[in-house]
Amino acid sequence: MSSHSVENVDPSNVRLWDYDDHGHDFIGTRSIGFWLYMMSDAMIFAGLFAAHGVYVHNFAGGFTAKEVIHPLNALWPTLFILTSVLIYGFGMVALKKGSRSGVINALLLSFILGVGFLFMEWREFSELAAMGAVPQVSGFLSDFWVIVLTHAAHVFFGLLWMAVMIVQIARNGFSQNNVYRLLNLKIFWHFQAVIWVCVFTFVYLMGGI
Amino acid sequence: MTRKKFPNLFRYLALIPLLLLGGCSSEHFWLFNPKGPIAATELYYMILDVAVMLIVVVPTILLTIWVIYRYRASSGKGAYAPKWSHSNVLEVVVWGVPIVIVAILAYYSFIGTHQVNPWNPTVITQHSKYAKEQPLEIDVITTDWQWLFVYPKQNVAVSNELVVPVNRLVHFRLTSASVTNNFFIPQLVGQVYVMPGMRSKQSMVAAHTGEYHGLSAALSGGGFSWMNFKVKAVTEQSFKSWVGIAQQSASKLSYAEFKKFARPTVNVGNKVQLFTNIQPGLLVQVIQNVRDGKLRYKTPMFLTENMLSDEFKKHAN
């Protein structure tokens, strides 16, 4: 009830309007929105992982998990994507130091590692397609393709974003817009790595062993 | 004259509600006229639930109306208290009353759910009256858009009509050869989904002989509205003679025959057909073949996009 107890106000001495309004905190506002978006994206994966729990044994007489999933196949992509995140982190250190070339170099390296990740996934899935383990075969394979490729789509769009950021930083340097975007991309890049860790654990390790 | 006029007028006036409610005499309120223990139990909980809710709903409505009347600005008598917005006592009441009501209803809900559980309705299975006899097993298979009731032990089957003996526990196993349906006999037993590739269960007892209405309560496409079946609850004697007649039927129901029966058909005529020589394990076979993708009827485009009377009639039974 405290808010109702402002009694005995001196009408001549009350501050009704905020004359030191300096606008709101721009970068903070931008990143809270991105965190909120990440929450909804996390719900997408929550839905997909719930589905995975349902479809994980629905082989329908076709390929079993052990025939399709080889955890070792996913080991190199895992190392690539985690290294990419680490290097992006170095980029953020460079951002703090204000080094434009440091940021660009880190983003470039991070980008190349991400492309490597996608290349390996592409190879894995073209092998699956060649042996006939396509999503039309069973509920299990539908789920496997969709969950792994949804993550891959995240990586793809993250890389696209990274490429745009490299150009923007080269052109405009550390403008307010570029800084908040770099910080949001950091959140996104970490997020997809966390998702990959879950995919690796729940889909590859638990499915293949 | 005037004395005569009034009754006349009255008679005409009485026609209006009669016109509207003529069809609503109590026998048409299927939910209020249960003919078996499951539907009766479900009705019991409905009445109980409403009664408990009314304990709080009626005073709330009265309180609201009283407040509206007493505190209206135009000429209300209530004293205006412009700052009053908190009271610890009332806070306890506003949280306490719903909590108590919900606690009571939650208790009854828990009990009731077990009593009418489709897999093992304790209101029947723990009842000495029904436990002495072997239950009657019936396999229910829905197609687009017909019902097939198979009596495996009796080696007979019937389409679009269910015949059961009274006072005997009936066990249903249900599956669908097309899309999901919903097995519902309002006066005997509540709904349960009939799903393709899966088997659901239901149990019931018909306590009185008579003819009841069964429906599919889940939308299943163009012929859905005609997907009704009659339920005949008969004496044990008549049931036996009915089985005898069915066993004489010329129609056999091998799996191949079933596949013919299962083609999209609108049950406009409520066509009742008796079958004998039933494929053993038909229900299991249907489930397995649906799961393997071997039993699946594509709904033809013209039956969905443009279902005018001509095409419709072509697919009526």
Add this chain to the structure above:
Amino acid sequence: MLVDLQGPWSPIFGRLGLLLDVHYNNPVIFFAFQLVVVGGAIALFWLTCANRWGWLWREWLTTVDHKKIGVMYVLVGLVMLFRGFFDALMIRTQQAIAVGPDSPGVLGAAHGYLPPYHFDQVFTAHGMIMILLAVTPMLVGLMNIVVPIQIGARDMAYPYLNALGLWLTAVAAALVMIALFVGDFSHAGWVGLTPLTELPYSPGVGVDYYIWSIQIGSIGTTLGAVNLIATIIKMRAPGMTWGRLPIFSWTTLASNIIALTSFPVLGVALALLTFDRYIGTHFFTADLGGNLMMYTNLFWIWGHPEVYFVVLPAFGFLSEIIPVFSEKPIFGYVTMVLASMAIGLVSWTVWLHHFFTMGASPGVNSYFSIATMLVGIPTGVKVFNWAFTMYRGRLRFPTPMLWAMGSLFLLITGGTTGMMLSVPAINYLVHNSVFVIAHFHNMFLLIAYATFGAVTFWWPKVFGFKLDEKLGKLFFWFFTAGTLFVFIPMYTLGFMGMTRRLDYVSHTSWQPLLLLELFGIALYSLSVVFFLAQLAVSIRDREKNRVTGPDAWGTSRSLEWATHCPPPFYNFAVTPVVHDRDEWAWRREHGLISLVPDRYLDVHMPKNTAVPLLIGALSLFFGFAMIWRIWWLAGVSLLAIIVVIIIRSFDKDTDYIIPAADIERMEAEILNRGAADETSDAPIGGGAGGALASPRKRDGD
């Protein structure tokens, strides 16, 4: 082609060849087409004649002003509300005619005038439109308009994203309208029953229209939720602590947390269904390892929170309207906030009660039954709190308050029937019966009543004049009569055993009540006429009904009343400082109602942009191309969307500064306009609020 399509397909035109093969034409659709064409022609004619195209482009289509975006959201919602109402009219007519085997059939239908598949489309469209494209946009629109002003912000946290959300919602509505004339709509119920929605059982493009319009629209809703949450967290005026946040903003927050977390689940469910229909995967098929109940689970994991997503803002409306016309603060503010948050939380734990009849074990059903009942606790608390808000008040009953009262009584009856449905033993009897239909229409009407109340309540704030009271009251009473005549018979039919979605009614004993429902919907139609008349008359007499000063109702309480009616595009000349939960009531009590600050400051505002509209247009192409499987067009549109977003990210010129002098000039203009009233001592407001001219002294304590 990975799946087995019925009908023609070509690389250039996709499945559009179906339009030649299948006769979608039907006199009913042709009539609807004429209506839309004539309506569109009138609008285009007016725009051209009045030379309004530039105005439309500058002031509306490219705007990022949250109030205008909100108004457009409400407009989309209203248009779709009419469409949904027409569908309802058709459903009721068909069910009243097509009863019994001897009932006549016209227009090619065996019974009634709609063939089964067409009828199925009508009720599917009705449900989907009313929930996702009528109620949701109207609520999002009102949140958009009110929340930033109510918390003392100049705009939403992300004005550009806000416009994008609007246009994606508009695209969803456009796709549903296109489905009426180009091809057909889903026939599988608004919930999209699997496996009925799978390609073998729904070979046409109807389900694809359903999938893509919901998918695109729900992306818009999710973006809107991000925006509203961030706005409430980050953009509150100084002094607007969490303890002083108005209840409507609290319910908006709770409701958008629900939207943010639940809509992605719907997205997943629909995406998996899309893969089934487009690629041939086995998620929700009955065969090859699919699990059709998984769709039902995912759908309702979204679907039930969605119910609270739409009901919480309605509770917020009631919490704003009732105190104003009771001239008292809301009773039990803290309790109201807790109850809203509790409803949001519990909404996540109840989804299975939508399919108790699946055959789950009694343990599972009991758990979800009891979880469902728990919702009754905070809801009950809210009802009591509103009643106690009115208790010891000074109640006036202009139209917004009437709608609020109607809403309150509907909540009580809907709550009672909801408690019945939450008991599995009862649910087995009435699930999928028209009793359920009556129950959730009861609940959605509560939302509609609260929304109509809110529209009337905030109308003067947004447009600067009041809606006509007399016609508004006629609208209310006819609408209420319609509600009684449609839904009391519908509840009754539920007890008689009538199931839902019947295009042909086999039991003639149900006909009298169905005719009564038809009479009810005729009353609804009359009320719609009164509503349109109310709009027309109010706009015609807008000068007479103009509101001067900030406080349209004379007893308003929260911060949105501490600026002009209508507010300038920058909302507040100088950001207000908040001292109380009911800031405007507090200022009025202390005689601090002047809107003239000591000095003016520069104001930082976002610039208009056509990019959201462009992305919306491209999404429309994308959706249409996916529905008709025109792969090249889908690819090109998607690529274009990505390119547009990238190009926009290079745009540095997105906002501007309005100098303090300009603000001062604009403020002076607004104040001079109402100068006549400022000088007199008449209470602020007028019109229906005139009852305040001689407030009776009845201070009891």
